Amino acid sequence: MAVDATQPYDDQNVFAKILRGEIPCRKVFEDEWTLAFHDINPQSPTHILVIPKGAYVSWDDFSARASDAEITGFVRAVGHVARAAGLVAPGYRLLANTGTNSHQEVPHLHVHVFAGRQLGPLLARVD
Numbered sequence: 001m002a003v004d005a006t007q008p009y010d011d012q013n014v015f016a017k018i019l020r021g022e023i024p025c026r027k028v029f030e031d032e033w034t035l036a037f038h039d040i041n042p043q044s045p046t047h048i049l050v051i052p053k054g055a056y057v058s059w060d061d062f063s064a065r066a067s068d069a070e071i072t073g074f075v076r077a078v079g080h081v082a083r084a085a086g087l088v089a090p091g092y093r094l095l096a097n098t099g100t101n102s103h104q105e106v107p108h109l110h111v112h113v114f115a116g117r118q119l120g121p122l123l124a125r126v127d
């Protein structure tokens with residue numbers, strides 16, 4: 001079910017449980033601000049999720065409330081993850097679904113990193 005990005009943070013969401021070590025993930029990268037892991041249901045040959053360690057529902061919440069250090073750390077980590085995976089030359093796509101119309105499913109900010117094939121048009125046609 002899609003997330004209402006205006007709701008308060010729910011610390012029982014699946015990514016909060018991954019951050020607490022309550023459920024496993026296939027970790028790609030971790031530092032003070034950020035955790036990156038492989039998506040459990042990949043939509044491209046490379047499909048990595050990058051999440052901040054802080055409790056933020058969405059890109060909206062993060063961009064409004066996170067500290068400058070958290071934002072800098074997170075944005076640099078997204079770039080580092082893509083670079084370290086060798087994705088700059090072939091190219092990659094970042095996506096951060098936010099709220100109902102985007103079909104955001106997990107109410108903890110995550111940036112998808114898609115790569116490994118031609119990714120096609122930006123949006124699927126829905127009409």
Ligand code: AMP
Binds near residue numbers: 042106
């Ligand atoms: P979104 O629709 O943007 O909220 O994307 C949520 C993503 O989280 C989907 O691509 C799911 O496949 C992925 N996902 C859900 N649970 C897990 C999990 N336990 N480990 C890794 N990825 C997950």
